[in-house]
Amino acid sequence: MKTALGASRIHPYRALLVLIGLFLLGGGFVFYVSSTYLADTDRYAPAPLGQLRWIGLGLVAFAAVQLPSYRTVGRLAWPIYGACLVLLVATALFGEVRHSSRRWLAISGSIGFQPSELMKLGLLLVLARTLMYAEKGYGWRRLAWPCLLTLLPVALVVRQPDLGMALLYLPIVGVMVWASGVRRRVAAVLLAVLAVSVAAGVLWGLKDYQRARIWTFLAWDEARHGSFDLYQPLNARIAVANGGLAGRGLFEGPQNIGGYLPARSNDYIFAVIAEEGGLVACLVVLGLFYALVALLLCAAMEWREPFGRLLLVGVGGLLGTQVLVNTAVASGALPTTGLTLPLVSGGGSSLLTTLLLLGLAVNVLGRREVSMAPRRL
């Protein structure tokens, strides 16, 4: 593919990124279909067609993001962030309540959108923008803006409440700040402050059901808590164990087909993969995601232009964190949070955002003009 300037070399990671992404998307859709099957009605609900529509939309967005240069997008960072913030506020005011939290903005009827997903993109862009001019070994003064920009959406999302998402924002910022060359001592202090405030939040700031989830999980006392609080992690663990090495086979997982897995097509899709594809499929999925993250971070290592580099780091950090948290939750190693598995889980907002982010990363790698400088390593 030739760029606008007619530069010859296509970044070798670029094709790999797209290939891995498409593979995950396709394979994920197969398991998504499996996860919507209901044995007792012999029907797929919700119909997989809807997800196909989202995938189509996501791919279009992916393609559309390639058109302008990422730096053009970067120039729009502040407006995008602002729009996302407005959407979040709107959600807090007029959002639709599902599963007792106000996370969705109704588009039409039952189709809703989760602005907190889109906020990932906004936050990433604006952080890359503010940190791109940071000189190596910078200190507190430069961190003021990034911190403020992060805390605003975090506060809004915590209020929804969507703790998982809010906690997801923090590692992104952490990785980006770290990669942009913050002073070590500052980073250490920041980490300590973060740890203390998270611990304090867990102790005092959480809602009862959230705290109950955590305590129940830590105690893992099935007899005492019945199967109510432990229902999700317990069933997830059973599903994962059911898979064994090679898995039960597609459409054959008893926990999946019998409807015992909660939110199996979204948050717990990894448990479905584990049950029906076994350890092998799990390793493939984790390996592919790790490869994706590694590609992004490796590309960032040799990228000279700071905005693009920070974008790559941000996307890589985001994907890596989200995959880790989601797989840990879906295999019952962490208490339940509402995070999706990127590219694989059903649900429009998450898929769209992930594809947009990947598109942006691919866009970065497609622009040869700024990576002409010799390799750093």
Place this chain on the structure above:
Amino acid sequence: MLAKRLAQVLVLFGVANLLVIAHLVRLQVVERDAWVAKGEDHRTRRLFSPPIRGSIRLEGGAVVARSEHRFDLRIEPGRVRDRWPPAALAAALGKLEAKQGFWLVHGREAAERAAARAALAAQLETLEREPGGVAAAPGAGAEDRRAELAERLAELDRAHDRMLEAEIARRARHLAAIVRDPRAEWDRLLAAPIFLVLGARQSGARAGTVAAAAPADREECPLDGSLAAQLDAVLGGGALARVQAFVREPRDGWRPLRAALGEGESAALEARYERLAGEAQAFRALAAALGDDLEVQLWRQVVRAEDGARRELQAAAAGLGRARTSAGDSLWWLESLSRLGREARMRCRKILRDHLGRERTPARSVPYDVVVELHRASVDRRLQGFAVQEYSDRRWEQGFAPHLVGWTGEVPAAWLEDVAPPDPLDPDAVLGWVPRLQAVARWRIEALQRRILSQSGMRSREEARAFVALEEALLARPHVGDRDVGIEGIERRYDERLRGRRGILRFVHVPGARRPLVIHEAAAVDGADVTLTLDEALQRQAEALLAADRARRQGAEQHVGMGGGALVALDPRCGAVRVLATDPSYEPRALREPGALARLADRRQSPDRPLASRALEPALPGSVFKIFTALVGLEHGVIQDEHTAFSCWGRLPGGPTPGCAYAGHAGGAASVDFHEALCHSCNAYFAKVARALHERGLRDAFDRTFRAFHFDQPPLWGDDAARYAGRIRMPASEAEMRNMAIGQDPVYVSPLHLAVLYAAVAQRGLWRPPFVVEQSPYRQGAARRAFPAAHAELLVTGMQHAVRRGTAQHEGFGRLAERGIAVAGKTGTATFGSRRQPSALPRHAWFAGFAPADRPEIVVVVYLEHRGLSGGAAAVPLAADFLEHYFGTARPAEGTARR
């Protein structure tokens, strides 16, 4: 440097990924079997059927306690689906009807009538097949007989119809009440259609109008005329007819509408109708299964009762038309119907959730087949929200020996600790739970799907058998939710025998399968009966005597508001307890009322302790214990024969204990021999026996003999109503030993065990354990010689003296003596405090004895707690009454024959 930082991040992600992978490996490889087993267990559903608890009977066959099987149909409103699948409900109801629906609606009476009708019809048929075949009526008589039978048959049918009509009218009134106040009556509303359908179908089947339950035929088969009329009358003028008419032919309503509204608007409305009709169709199918029109009517009323819905409906009706033409009216109905199709039911469900709490139990006593059918349908997710609770309900014969029989109740939590099934993840558990079960299933049922059993961990048949044994043992033990587990008395002591074994139905959801797969099914085994040795008439007589005495006592001035009594009678020849009466008594069933147990157990609220089983409870015996002292004295040679004498000055030497009560000894020093001492219950004599024992260094003499007579054992060997039959301690001083010798302070014995001691005397030294249940292991217990017959003879003579001329004289005994029945007995009066420190507590009154003295067949012990009178004054008349009753009514011939 930045690249280095990124590499660090990458490594961090890698390590975290490895942790997740380690977790996966642990689950999928290392601990896989355990988790899979847990999963199977998790997906396995169990339905237990409790056994019927065995009865407690008397020898004659009379039942003291019995259990009835009950099934409650529960509705969990939160889980009731928006659309009850009509087919599933109809199937369950059809089964109900086919089996015992009649029973459900009309109960025992109807069943009996049906049986009578069948018998009559059979007779009539016989008569018609062979005229003159009826034995009693030859010739023309046969005709009359046939007419009579036919008339009786017709009368039965008429009675049946009357009953049905009354039942239906009653239900209709009930429904009307629901319509008036839907919120309060929601649970009954849910139950009502089921009953009504049954009622209508029963009635229809008899009248021959309702042909089939298929929804398609339903419109052609309206409700039975009389029923519809009744309902109409109850529900208000013409309402039912209007709904019926509309449901039957909705399109008729359009003609006047077109005329009134014009073509365009009418077409729009018709299109709207088409859409609504689709929804209404579904609801009509439901209504068809549930007693069609009435159901519609009910739902509509409910919707109207809801404010919001009413406003919506009114707005809809107002928006419809300029004029409320009949067509507009029809459309309004249609609107209501369509709303019922979706919104109203959603709304109603919400009301159910908000206002009703979690569960309701509208139907009771559902037959077992239907239970299983409903339960399967519910598990199948065809019929969600319905559940069946099955239990065995205990009933006790009014007030018969409740202290002995005891009562049942729900399993106390503490009992359950060792009952929980073994944890499948626990490697130390005897056997895993579910995978092994599946192997059992494979072992038993060949046709099981391989997919379920692929994970089975069972290796051999021996293991399978061991599992079955374990499972059966677990099924035989109490379980959470069992309402009928013995808590007290015989119910507790023989609980294992009475309870039986639960039945179990286990099934698993198989991926892809429409119905759950049954993997294990075992029927319940009912409990065995227990037979009491008590004599019903004697027991009732004893209870009446005690109650009468309590009434007399309550009339007396010095009554302190406490105390009761006990009367124990046993057959010394075998040890069977004939009477074990305790007063005051209680009603076991009443204990199930909340708070009743606490109230009765509270000394402040119930000072006379109605729950205490006085016949089994150790109490201060007083002089009846002197028999024991005498036996110890004889054993150690302190008393050698009837001539062994001690002097009595009318008071005890050197001690605070009360002196000799006998006036004859009060005058001064008298030499009292053994028989004289027993006859007048001379305290000084037995105190001196104790002193002599003490002087010989035999301080533990009482204690040893006490043990030899098993006073240190629980009464009836295992009934832990009281922990011991008696209590004694090593005397601290000679004075205390003297006190013990006359049955005072550190000695306590239970009336039952005292009777056992007296029975040994009556049997001339042969001691037997008592038993109150025929199935008791002590039933065949061999007699053991406890003391020489010569000692017993001495005692019997002394006790006969007491009855003839001593403390236990009574005219009743005299009358018995005239009939040749000599009574041997000993009175007792237990006092509290001492001369220096008198206690406010009134005295206990005792009598213990047996008759006839030469060939004893009944031992009787009377104990009146805090009676305030001496044994001779209070207990002896009671014992005399009882013995007179025993020999007078129970054995009138024997007593005289012996003479």
